[in-house]
Structures are given as C-alpha cells and as structure tokens.
Amino acid sequence: MTGSLIALAVLALVACGPYILDAYGIGLLIGAVSYTILASAWAMFSGPTRYISLATVAFYGTGAYTVAVLSEALPWPLVLVSAAVIGGVLALLVGLSTLRLAGIYFVIFSFGLAELIRQLITWFEVSVSGTLGRYIFLELEPRHVLWQLLALAAVVVLITGWIHRSRIGLALKVIGDDETVAAHAGINLARTKLILFVLSSVLITLVGAIQSPRWVYVEPGIVFNPQVSFLTVIMALLGGATKRWGPVLGAVPLFLLFEWLSARFPDHFSILLGLLFIGVVFLLPDGVLAAIEKLRKKKEARA
Amino acid sequence: MLLSTLVFGLVLGGSYALIAMGLSLQYGIARIMNLAYGEVMICAAFAAMLLFNVAGLSPLLSLVLLVPAGWAISWGIYQVMMRPLVARSGTTGRLEVDSILATFGLLFVVQGVLLVLFGGNFQSYAFLGQGVNVLGTQVALNRLIAFGLSVLIGGGLYLALTHSRWGLALRAVALSPGSAPLVGIEVNRVARAGFALGGALAVAGGVVLSMYQTFSATMGVIYTMKALVIVIMGGVGNLLGALIAGLLLGLIETFVSVYIDPGLTLAATYGLFLVILLWRPQGLFGGAK
C-alpha cells in the first residue's frame, strides 16, 4: 500500500517536469517512463511465469501502427481505445494458442511472432492498401506524450498493487515456485497466465500508441524494431523480474546509462551493450534487488 | 516450371540446411541456445572476403583454414563463457535462459567489433557465380556447392553420430545429460566438442554463403533466426531433421514465391514455423516427449 502511494507521488512529481525542464529533459523522462512501463508490463507476465517473451515489440509496434492508421479518422482518445482493444484481442489469440509452450520454444515463438506481424502488415499495406509509410500529423507536444505515459504508469502501479494483494498474486507466487503444486492447489493455471499475458500486452500496446506521434512517419521497419524487445528484457532482468519494483530499478538506470554511452562512445555502443548483458548474466543473475537482499542478509547473519 | 521450381527450392534449401545444422548440434548436445550463431557466420564471411580480395585466396581454400579456426574459437568460447553457466545451473532449467542472455551479449560484442573494423557497409564479391545446367535449369555453381556441402556434412555427421563411439557419446549426452556420467562419459568434454563442432559448421556456412549472399556487420541475426526456425522444425539436436527441414523450407519459400506471392515468402516461413511449434513442439522429426 505505502509502496503504491510513494510510487504515485513520484509519478505526480515527474508530471511537473515539463514546467522546469528543457526539451531534452522531457525527452529523457519520456524514454525513462516508457521503458519503465515496458519493463514492468513485461515482468507482470514473465516474472511469475518465467516465460522470456521477445514479443514486446510485436505489441508496441501494433500500437504505433494503429495510431498511424486511425489518427486522422478518429479522435485521439478513441484511437487509444482502439489500440488497446486491438492489442488485447491479438494477445488473447496468441495467448490461447501459445501459452502451453514452454522454455526455449516460447522464446523463439515470441520472437517469430513479432516478425510475422511485421511481414503481414507490410504485405497488407503493399498489396491491399497500396501504401507503405504513414504520416502522423497530430498536435501533440512532448509534454502531452509524457503526461499520458505517466497516467499509464499510474495504471501499472495500481494493477501491480492489486495483483500483489489479490488471489491472483498468491496464485502467481505458487506458479513461479512450482506449477504442479499450483495446479493441485486448485489454481487455474491457464486462465491466470492468459489474464496476465493480455494485461501486459495491452499496456505495451498503449506505450507504442502514445509514443508514436513523436515519430511523425511510421513504417513497419521503424515500429517493429527488435531492439525494443531486447532492451525491455534486459532492463527487467537487471532489476529483477520477480520483484514488484525490480523493473523500475532496472529500466531507469539502464536507460540513462545507454543514453550516456551512446553520446560518449557513439562508435562502440554495441560492444558496451553486449558486455553489459554478459555482465548481468554472470554477476547479477537474479537482478539487482535480489543481490542487494542477499548482501543485507549476509550482513544480518554476521551481526 | 514445376521442375525448375523444385530445383531452385532444393538448392535454396541446401544452403538453409547448411546454416542450421551447426546450431542444431550446439543446442542439441551442449544445451546452449547460441544467439550469436549468425555473428560467427558473418565473421567467417568477412574473413573469406578479406582473404579473397586481399590475398586472392579462393573461398574454397579458405574453408580449410577457417573451419578449424572456427572449431578452436568456439571451443574457447565454451570453455570461458559457457562452462561457468553450465556449472552454475546444475540440474535446474536455468541454463536455457542464461545461455540465451549471455550469447545475446556476445552477439552485440561481435557485431560491435565488426562495425568498428568494417563499418556498416554491405559487402559482396563475385566467386563461382556462373550458371550450371541442372535438369534444364540454370543454377549458380556456388549455390550448388552449398547444397553439396550440406548433404555431405549432414550425411557424414549423421553416419559418424550413429556409427562411432564418439558419436554414441555425443548422442548419449544429447539424450540424457544427467545419466551420461553413469556410463563413464565426461559430459563437459562432450558438450564442449558439440559446441565446437557447431561453431566449425557455422564457419563453413558463413564462408560458403559469402560467395553468393550480400552481408553486412549487422546481418547475423537474420541467419540466426533462419537457423532457429529450421532447428525447431527439424527437432532440436536432430541433425538429419535439420537437413530435411532446411530443404523443406527452401521448397516452401520457392513454391510460395512462384505460385502465391513473393511478398509472402517470409510471412509463410514464420507462419509455418509457428504452426509447427504449436502442433509439434518437438519438431517434425522428433519423437514424442
């Protein structure tokens, strides 16, 4: 409870950012908040179920593309609702058919899904609508994008809070520990996983939708950039996907680190990113939070 | 029309199979899902191009030089990077996720180094591109070589795996890494050998590919994905499965391109792949789990 309140207070504080920051400051906040939501939404499903999903960009891109298609036809709030509905339906279809896959199969499936959707949209645009590359001319300024993202972040805080307190949360703790036990305890595994998957996908879709007016021009190659999936995974894992505040602790520092790296070492970004990945796997296998807890426990044990 | 489509499909499939067999070995035996696989291929392609452009060395000769190097380097990567992960994971399912993340990091490191060395430009050179008549259809000689190599390697390794002591050990580890030590097999050594062998195959694939394919420092992931699709279709660790699945994929892409719409070839690949994953996650040729 206190956690949620503190988080909402922080979000409110960030919302004042546009009044004191310059455009770059706002740009940074947008990036940090959007990756925080992506990582949190990803961890909402992948944390407890331990499914590593690389489908983040499939939904993110779908959201952005929905905006590109509908932005002229519908008022903005309805565009967002449509994006959420499309993302949700897509997630439901995908979830119903794939959530029995496990391990490596799910990883690869989720990656293939992003590619499949990208190929299908491309094919549809080229052969049916006869266009490729759509323009988004909306009068939305960066601060508006930021505020919408913050509102979405508040929703994420509330949802995670609810999950942690509700029956589902309890169920999830059990699934994560042992699926068989969970099944015996009368938890509907399939349904719980599906709910989470849809929820997380809708949030990711909305991030893509809200951010897309910043890019003006949208084509599948731009919105289905696999890097989004990869960065989301590494951020969530660095922070600790099973902890409620883990993704935040991974996303914000990593985002800022990347920003710094790309400026200081514009020619060596890939190498440094790679080394970081390897470092996380070897040094912080359970995320920063778990590492801190371990340290604390060690200290307590000594005391 | 049908015959030429068949020939084109098989030749394309041959190069797909060549790409996929190494990955199948690495995942099947060493249990490492090597996402940097395509980068190893691209490295080999760059090396072959340099040897060809600078030293005038024929890519077929550089195979002799580069394949053992690929073996040695993969051996080293396993020893330094993968072994600690294997040791740490013990019997839990951790290794899968850890290896994905670690090799993912490796992917970026290799790609970054290639970018620094060669820039992001597209690379290509011409070698043995002349057409050869196969059943009335003109096929590039270099693609025919790729096809021949994949059948040769696939068949040869299959025989070695099924008919030698060494192959028996490899298969034992692939089937049941837990119980292999009980019959006196040193799992670590065998896994390392499997990983190195896979790396050597990746290098062979990269060198052959460079003869007809345009490549750049950032294109490795495309080949990794292609290989993954084929490995999953053929059944993980199933060498013959990878060979057949590769050929099948080539045929499917070619037929879709000719008879349906070239715009849907990649969509068909992923669509088919997803269907197989859902319908038979153990692969087309894998036994039931």
Added chain:
Amino acid sequence: MRNVTRRALSCYVSAMAIGLALPGAALAAETITIGYAVSKSGPNAGGAGISTIPNYELWVHQVNEKGGLLLPDGSRAMIEVVEYDDRSSAEDAVRAIERLATQDKVDFILPPWGTGFNLAIAPLMDRFGYPQLAATAVTDMAPDLAKRWDRSFWFLGGGHDYGDALASLLGELKEKGQINDKVAVVSVADGFGIDLIKAARPALEEAGFDLVVDTTYPAGTSDFATMISGAAGSGADTFIAFSYPPESFGLTKEAQTAGFNPKVFYVGVGGAFPIYPNVTGGIEEGVMSVGGVDAASPKIQEYFAAHQEVTGKLPDSWASAITYTTLEVLEQAIARVGLDHAAVAEEISTGTFDTIIGEVKLEDNQLRDLWLTGQWQEGKFVAVAPADRDGASDPVVPKPAWD
C-alpha cells in the same frame, strides 16, 4: 514560451538531476559546433555508413583543414563536432535532436540518414528553428513538407521523379525501336520500393509499356532464382528492380547465373555503390540504377579523389554527392549571412550556390535539378537521365551480355 532564465534553470536542473550533460564549456568565439545523430548501429547503419557519415567526416575534415568555417566578417571558426548514435531507433533519433538543440546548443544540426528519420526529426528542427537540409530523404510529399516546416529543404526528390524519368527514358528507347514494349518489374515491399513502383506503374503504362511481370517481395529476401527466371521467361526486354542494396546485389548475381541478358537491366539502391563492380565480378557495364553523376566534371572527380583519400573509400554515385552538396550549401550560406538560423534558412532558400554538382538554386525549398537515372559505362556510374541536362551521357542499349 521560453525565456532566458527558465532555459538556464532547466539546463541546470537537468544537468543536476540527470548528470548526463556534457561539460557545458562556454562556446569560444572561434569554434562552431555542428551536431548530428546518425545510425551507427542497427539496421540503418549500412545506408548511413555509405552516404551520410563519410561525407560529414570529409566535410568537417576539409573545412578545418582550411582553417575553419568562413564567416561574413572574413574570420574563420573551427568546427567542433557533437555526434550521437541513434541506434536505428526513431525515438532515439528524436531525443538526440532534443539533446543537440537544448543541451549541447549546437550551432547547426546535420540530418540523419533515411526518409523516415528525416521526417521524424523535422517537427523538432522546426520547433527549435534549425534549418534541415535533408539529403537522404526520398519523398513525394516534399512540396507539402517544405511548406509545413519552412526551414526544411529536400534535396533528393521523390519517387515520382525517379519513376517518371525511367519511364520516359524507356519510352524513348522503345520509340527508337531499341527495346520491345514489355517490362518486368520487381519491387521491395518497403518505403522506397513502393514509392517508386507506384509512380512507375502508371508512367510506364502511359508510355505504352506492358508490365508483364509486376511483383513485390519483402525486404530481407535473399533468394531471387524464381523472380529472375520469371522475368527471363516473360519476353521482356527490360528488367527493373526497385530494390535495396542486398537485393540489388542478389538480383544481379542471379541474373548472371541464369544468363539473363535483358537489353535494359535496372536495379535500385546499391546499383550506384562503388562496391557494385565487385558484385558483378567486373562486368557491370551497361547496368542502370538510380542517380548518377556527371563523371566528366572536374569537380566531381576532385570530390571522388578527396573522398577516397580522407575516408579511405569511394562515395556512391547517387546520394553521396548530394549529401556533400548540402554541406557546401550550408557552408556558403554561413559565409554569406553568419550563424543566425533564420538568415541561413532564408539564404539557402533563395541563394545560388556553387557546388560539386554545379550551380544549385532551390525551388520551393527543393533541389529539382537531379540526376534520376544512371548507367555503368567504362567503370564509372554516369548520369543518363534527364537526357536534356548538361553533362548527361547517352545510354548504352542493349546492355552488353554478362559473360
């Protein structure tokens, strides 16, 4: 909206809060900062690596060698570069512009590579008042865009320009009886390919051509055997591919393999790259593609030599020279009116400039005097269309057979 104190305060706050700001050295009068964010990694690195980055480096090198950028008072100021990697991500490209404009406060911003990214940053460049000389954006919307953002300048034309030029060139060849009325076209299902085929399809039909093959394929396709064999069996004298570099190369190799020798063989982006002769194994003679340069012009020859010397590689013969031209335009505009953005934009819009591609004068903020079709002739990629422009070479048709 923006007053000085708020700006200073915000700068201070972001620097404090985020700790990312570059050391905010007060700009010494004798340096001018030029900022750019281009794709140094990711899928766009291939394009940026050939047309954009080398030219930026070459230009900065040359200007600083001369003692710096010339200013109206006759003094010179050395260029200091601030560069970022946008990692081929639109969001990163946008943020990098925000950073260059408000954190680094660079004097001028050079655009990123590619149509999409130039469009993505255009509203921001406009908001911050920077002139944007888009050298690598091909868009039919250029006239509208130039109106929407009045400090944006579009140098590479639109799909219609290239499609129409090719159609009229082919139309003339058909009139002369050099080729038949059948054309086989394949195009990549991506922005550039679709723009061109959409323009070329009606133009070719109007010129009396029959599109016997007209297919699209997804970007990333690596096998072209079926497409080439389809084109070879179609009876067309003309083969056109609106393709990206990997496919342009793949299609060429496949055509050689299959012994496919149409009288006109045209490939898209990549056909004008210096590596193209290597792709063909030295038998590139007669292949047509997008762009072209006036190879006989001493200035172009000088540019090629300097590019080779400074960056270690040759430029491509389409967007490279145009990119360098935009930099010359910027340099001369600054020399005439100084650093004020409005004045520089006004000068670029109305002035006349002496560049490597000849005298440049923009029309409605667009460069319209462009080479639209080129052909490999005796080891050089020369311009053949528009045929009535000074420096155009005569097309060689039929293309000599691959052997």
